[in-house]
Amino acid sequence: MLDKEGIAKRIAKEIKDGYYVNLGIGIPTLVANYIPKDIDVVLQSENGLLGMGPFPFEGEEDADLINAGKQTITMLPGSSVFDSAMSFGMIRAKKVNLTILGAMEVSENGDIANWKIPGKMVKGMGGAMDLVASAENIIVAMQHVNKAGESKLLSKCSLPLTGVNCVKKIVTELAVLDVLPDGGFKLLERAPGVSVEEIKKATAGKLIIEGEIPEMII
């Protein structure tokens, strides 16, 4: 079974040379730490920055320089800054190659719910609805089951949706799965020490298992 860092490490392997990548808040933010050193990747922060660098050293933080999670950050050489309309323009125009975000639920047809729980204080969707509506390559980083032990990979989402038919791949502490265009979670890899049976038990939606499922290499 993977911890959060493990999920981030596995997702980092999906990032290719030359990609512009948008990382969401939570586990997706950790992915930045594991991007292979031999590839060139530009991180987009949807508040209006391309070329996001690591957190600043103590004392060097700049109130004018934050990421979409409102954390102080740095800019790498070659960065560019722009307004919020242009930022979502490049997202809508599919210039960003890969979007990695968290989710509360994903359905077997690729619907995602990650912004609202009825009965709880709703904080808002931020940029999530824009990202999932336009991005062509969306990977979800999340736990396979919620705190109550219920599967988050469902045949149909129970929570209000953020977007429809958009998630392409899911990486959890148990597995890597593709969301097939015709519906269904196709099991690609098992986390170290996790059996296919355990993944079956934790997946409520349609799970497709073909042949031997390899253990992931991270």
Place this chain on the structure above:
Amino acid sequence: MVYGQKNTIFTSNQLLNMNKVVSGADEAIKDIKDGMTLMLGGFGLCGIPENCIAALVKKGVKGLTCISNNAGVDDFGIGLMLKTKQVKKMISSYVGENAEFERQLLSGELEVELIPQGTLATRCMAAGYGMPVIFTPAGIGTEIAEGKEVRNFNGKDYLMEMAFDADFAIVKAWKGDSMGNLVFRATARNFNPVMAMAGKITIAEVEELVEPGELDPDHIHTPGIYVHRIFQGKNYEKRIEQKTVRKK
């Protein structure tokens, strides 16, 4: 270095000395009245018009509709206007990190319209570009789309969203000149340029106010035509919401 040539062609030498400078935040906001719709620039606490928010609190105008990506924190930003119950309605994309906001929302004192961040920015942009509507895929298939017109272009569904109509836009820039030209700094730019374009009246507070010709025309982010009033703000706190650092 001074940019631009001295006027040798036009008979009047006043042409490029359109002075939009006001004495400060109190004068800039003096005709903002109860019930008006305001746009306030900033993302979180980054790039917010601190001086004008303080002046609005002091003036005590009420029943405001505020279009702003976030609603500040309990004791800073728009949070200060929530505390004094001056805000009737917030139009935002994300409103966490604010206990008073949550209390007023749950008690029904405050109305909130949550809209996707890109939709918020682009509805500002549309107003500044003179376009009545935008079409965006954000929110298709979700509760955001309920009751809205959907159009299909090239096989994909888009929601029709209206350009914003705001009485005032209040923005914060890094530098500006007396003609209202603005330059922003780093990610404090965020919503400020698109909101500056979108207000019927736009107020800009800047950290440094300079004379015409001191800003390179090629580096101006917001042309002064969009800005009606400008002043150099004071005592900027520029509070950091989430200080994150790494070890040396």
